[in-house]
Amino acid sequence: xxxxxxxxxxxxxxxxxxxxxxxxxxxxxxxxxxxxxxxxxxxxxxxxxxxxxxxxxxxxxxxxxxxxxxxxxxxxxxxxxxxxxxxxxxxxxxxxxxxxxxxxxxxxxxxxxxxxxxxxxxxxxxxxxxxxxxxxxxxxxxxxxxxxxxxxxxxxxxxxxxxxxxxxxxxxxxxxxxxxxxxxxxxxxxxxxxxxxxxxxxxxxxxxxxxxxxxxxxxxxxxxxxxxxxxxxxxxxxxxxxxxxxxxxxxxxxxxxxxxxxxxxxxxxxxxxxxxxxxxxxxxxxxxxxxxxxxxxxxxxxxxxxxxxxxxxxxxxxxxxxxxxxxxxxxxxxxxxxxxxxxxxxxxxxxxxxxxxxxxxxxxxxxxxxxxxxxx
Numbered sequence: 312x313x314x315x316x317x318x319x320x321x322x323x324x325x326x327x328x329x330x331x332x333x334x335x336x337x338x339x340x341x342x343x344x345x346x347x348x349x350x351x352x353x354x355x356x357x358x359x360x361x362x363x364x365x366x367x368x369x370x371x372x373x374x375x376x377x378x379x380x381x382x383x384x385x386x387x388x389x390x391x392x393x394x395x396x397x398x399x400x401x402x403x404x405x406x407x408x409x410x411x412x413x414x415x416x417x418x419x420x421x422x423x424x425x426x427x428x429x430x431x432x433x434x435x436x437x438x439x440x441x442x443x444x445x446x447x448x449x450x451x452x453x454x455x456x457x458x459x460x461x462x463x464x465x466x467x468x469x470x471x472x473x474x475x476x477x478x479x480x481x482x483x484x485x486x487x488x489x490x491x492x493x494x495x496x497x498x499x500x501x502x503x504x505x506x507x508x509x510x511x512x513x514x515x516x517x518x519x520x521x522x523x524x525x526x527x528x529x530x531x532x533x534x535x536x537x538x539x540x541x542x543x544x545x546x547x548x549x550x551x552x553x554x555x556x557x558x559x560x561x562x563x564x565x566x567x568x569x570x571x572x573x574x575x576x577x578x579x580x581x582x583x584x585x586x587x588x589x590x591x592x593x594x595x596x597x598x599x600x601x602x603x604x605x606x607x608x609x610x611x612x613x614x615x616x617x618x619x620x621x622x623x624x625x626x627x628x629x630x631x632x633x634x635x636x637x638x639x640x641x642x643x644x645x646x647x648x649x650x651x652x653x654x655x656x657x658x659x660x661x662x663x664x665x666x667x668x669x670x671x672x673x674x675x676x677x678x679x680x681x682x683x684x685x686x687x
Contacts, residue, residue, distance in 0.1 A: 312443050314419050316390065317451030319438045319458075322430050326421035329394045329408050332443045333417035336458045337361040337387030339439035340621065341428040343600030346372075347665020348407070352389065352416075353380040355470040355509030356577065356619045358551035359461065361388040361439055362599070365428050370395035373403025374410040376481060380511040380664060384410065385470065385551075388417040388441050392424045417441055435595040436461075436621060461621060462593055466552030467560070467578075470509035471530035475540075478515050483527070492539030500524035501682055504542035504571075506532070506560070508550025508578050513664035518546065521675040522683075531559050534566035544682040545571040547579025549660070554581040554591045554622055561586055568654060572682035574674075575656035577620055583656050584624035584647065587632055594643070597621035598659075601666035604639040605646075605659055613639065616659035617666025623658065653681040 314328040318339060341363040342351055348369050351362065369391045389411060398406055411418045419441055431437070438458040440451040475494070476483040488494050496502045503523040505515070508530050518525045526540060530550075537545070545567050564586045567573070575583045581591050598618035605616045623643040626632050636646030636657060646657040655678060661670035 314441055314443045315448050315451060316419060316422060316427075316439060316441050317448050317455055318430070319452065319455040320434060321452050323448045323452070324422045324427060326419045328417060328443045329396070329420050330412045330416065330418040333388070334440070334442040334444050334446070335361070335388050335417050336438065336440045336455060338436055338461045338621070339363065339390070339427075339431065340436045340597055340599055341365055341431050343602065344665060345601070347601060349374050349378045350380045350665045351619070352384045352386055352411075354511055354549075354619060355381050355385050356549050356551050357386045358466045358469055358509065359464065360386055361390060361441065362386050363390040363422075363424050363427050363431070365424060367392040367424065368395055369393070370407035371398060372400035373398030373406055375402045375404045377402065379481070380513060381509075382482070384414040384416045386416060388419060390422055390424065390427065390441075391418070391420050392422060394418060394420045431596050436597055462553055463556055464552045465556040467508045467530045467550045467557060470551060472507055472527060473529065475529070476527045477525070478512070478519065486526070488540065492536055494526055494540040496524055496541065498524075501679065501686070502526070502541055502543045503546055504528055504537050504540055504544070505546045505548060506530060506579070508548045508560070510548035510550075511660075511662065511664060513662045514548060514576065517662050517671065517675050521672070522679045530557070532563065534563040537563065537567055542571065543686045545573045547573070547575035547583060549577035549579065549619070551578070553593075554578055554585060554624070557582060569652065572653035572678075572685040574654070574678040576660060576662070577658060580646070580656040580658045581622055581624045583654070584626045584644075587626070587649070588629045589624045589626035591622050591624045594621055594623055598638070603659065606637050606639055608635055608637060614669040615667045616645075616661070616669065617663050618659045620658065653685040655681065
């Protein structure tokens with residue numbers, strides 16, 4: 312089925328839909344991962360985005376329940392050179408086309424993804440439309456220009472949970488709190504309040520593995536409500552959209568970050584940076600992939616990191632804040648620590664899923680040590 316992709320600047324490509332009829336819009340980005348397409352598709356940070364995979368053949372290993380990073384696909388569309396319809400892997404439980412169709416996510420193949428990725432790298436991520444309908448390419452361009460830009464969008468509201476939850480095996484389980492807002496912790500680890508802006512499930516698993524008992528909370532919970540749970544530490548998750556739009560979330564963090572040992576990843580890193588006086592800005596084409604070099608300024612070690620974000624935070628020169636990590640591609644800040652408070656944050660994804668495991672254990676173990684020392 313013939314399909315067209317049109318960007319807001321007039322760039323047009325022809326391809327084919329492998330998921331049926333569609334018409335969808337979103338911010339078009341490119342992702343450089345050679346593997347891990349399932350984890351990417353189910354990462355809530357990609358809400359509102361149409362993702363172009365630079366690796367030419369996608370779908371080879373199918374889809375399986377164990378590699379889900381959330382309960383569903385979150386991308387607005389998947390743009391590939393070629394889709395493998397018949398996967399070959401012992402873990403596969405369904406094909407990529409079947410998975411995308413189940414969540415009404417358009418899949419478009421036959422595109423010149425190399426040309427598309429190059430165009431986005433030169434001109435920046437931009438709004439786009441895909442369709443199998445009657446709209447002309449020129450009409451699609453006009454439709455793309457009418458879409459809201461990513462700047463100013465609060466997309467966290469689309470992915471944050473409606474009520475608190477905990478991990479039960481491979482899936483979330485909603486939990487009830489006492490009338491006074493307290494939670495009955497089970498004593499399996501340090502009580503941890505997790506602000507769920509669209510958390511990846513592997514983060515939850517690793518928090519448990521490193522001595523925490525995480526309780527995931529809705530993004531807009533007040534500082535008072537978080538305190539009432541009885542949590543002894545705070546974690547801020549990844550998530551989609553513009554951090555500057557999360558006004559209520561930052562109001563709570565301005566209190567909690569000075570009271571509880573705190574760690575943050577990705578969007579959480581940006582929010583925490585803003586709370587301490589930093590400024591966020593939109594990156595030209597974002598960091599999306601599994602192979603971004605990040606330098607640890609404390610050790611001098613260069614790590615290869617997974618990343619998925621379109622914004623960054625500038626925190627240099629803020630009193631009490633020390634930059635700990637720098638991106639070696641564009642010198643953006645990839646991590647910081649507070650000099651007086653038990654607070655650490657990184658922009659990249661130390662939990663991987665997919666990607667290298669360079670920082671996984673170090674980051675989560677360090678946070679556990681900081682939190683335990685602070686509450687002792």
